Amino acid sequence: MTIAPSVSPVQAVENAGKLGVVSFGLFGDQGVFRSEATGAAEVVAGRFETGPVTVQYNSRKGGSATIEALARSLLAAANRLDAEKDVLFLILTSHGSPDGLAIKAGRLTQTLTPSRLADMLAKTGVRHKVVVISACYSGVFVPRLANPDVLVITAADANHSSFGCEDKARWTYFGDAFFNTALRQTVSLKDAFLDARSLVRKRELREHFEPSNPLMGGGANVLPLLVERP
Template identity: 50%
Template sequence: MSFETRGLKALIASMALAIGLSSAGLAQPSSASRLAPSQPGTDVYILSFGLWGPQSVFESEAKGAARVLEASLKSKGRTIVGFNSKRSAGATPQTIRNAIQTVGRVIDPDDVLVFFLTSHGSTDGAAIVTRDDHNVITPDNVQHLLQESRARYRVVIVSACYSGVFARKLADERTLVITAASADRSSFGCRDGATWTYFGDAFFNKAMRGERRLDIAFEKARLLVTRREQREGFDPSNPQIAGGSEVLARLSERETAPSQQPCRVPRANAQSAAC
């Protein structure tokens, strides 16, 4: 997002350049019982994190995106949301990794992981800012986390300035990457107290409420964002989508697959079993 005060890039550059991903000193992963277990077919697990604590819009967007994704992708009980605020730190390197480990304990090879980050960004990555600490989550960090999750099919969505750097590094046939901006552009709408950023409003709050296909929702959102930026006199953020052909096919098959009916035990006098 475009930050209204000067020096954001200098601030981010002064932060640690990578998240510590070793297991030393980290809290134990959350219990796998927090997430519903995988069932036959393709399930979707959602991790949504608002990383920049000083502005409430990122907490709001992380929560709102999780709600929309959960409803659209039918993933009730398979969502973890974390956020930093002016008073709390729920989206730190440690808690993000713990959430990844929790998913890794229950996910099956046919399942899909959706990993969403919203924050301010730079060409290094997305900032993680709490009251007591500053970090950056880089594309290399996210790649490591995705590997640790054991998810074969992944969707990475990043709502931040310069977030196209994640697409460059991560996109492939099994990893769909959607970003609010290209690698050399700012995105907008990070006002404290706002409910959504411009991209979050267009993609989650508008496009995805009526469209379950992520690629089609993205195209609708890109048009909405472009029109809004033109009206308000901003340089275009140029949202990006890359990779993910196998992910989109798997999600599409999931939509058209017949729902599985539970097998019911027949009563003693019943003529035939229910299945």
């Protein structure tokens, strides 16, 4: 786990840009992913100075949250951001496997791999990015994506499941801990992650699940740009 050093409030305000938020609920057979993608975007938009906000999700009947639509949405958001000063904030919620993220829109099925997502993000031209992935095995994305300009937060490491994917739930365990609880209360993504990781572990142990081990990597150059609304 790599966590950037703290930044003074004065320095942070001077460096602050705005966020472009793209949030996708990728697996349509369970409503929790639609709910989480929508709710997470609302929390982020409420905490930080945001520019464009795009939310898409799938359902059992179909939907527009495909690999191709994600690529288009990232480019569209990037076109409305300052490539050096602003931050592209991507939220993905779905089922996951060691191969990547599952996409299910009606009869359409796809797998979003770490390499494919890395290529999409690179094509945006936006230097600073945050990627939050709520899915089993989502730690597989950290080695491919994380660097000083890209902060990656995942609900699990590369070898474990995450929990809370019930159809009628509003949040997964990680989404509830990170977006719905910690990010509403803390002043930084780093603190929100540390709080959420603790909350998730306590819940998993209480329910006798093997810990999912959420991860945070990269982002040393990104965290100074993430300044909450006054």
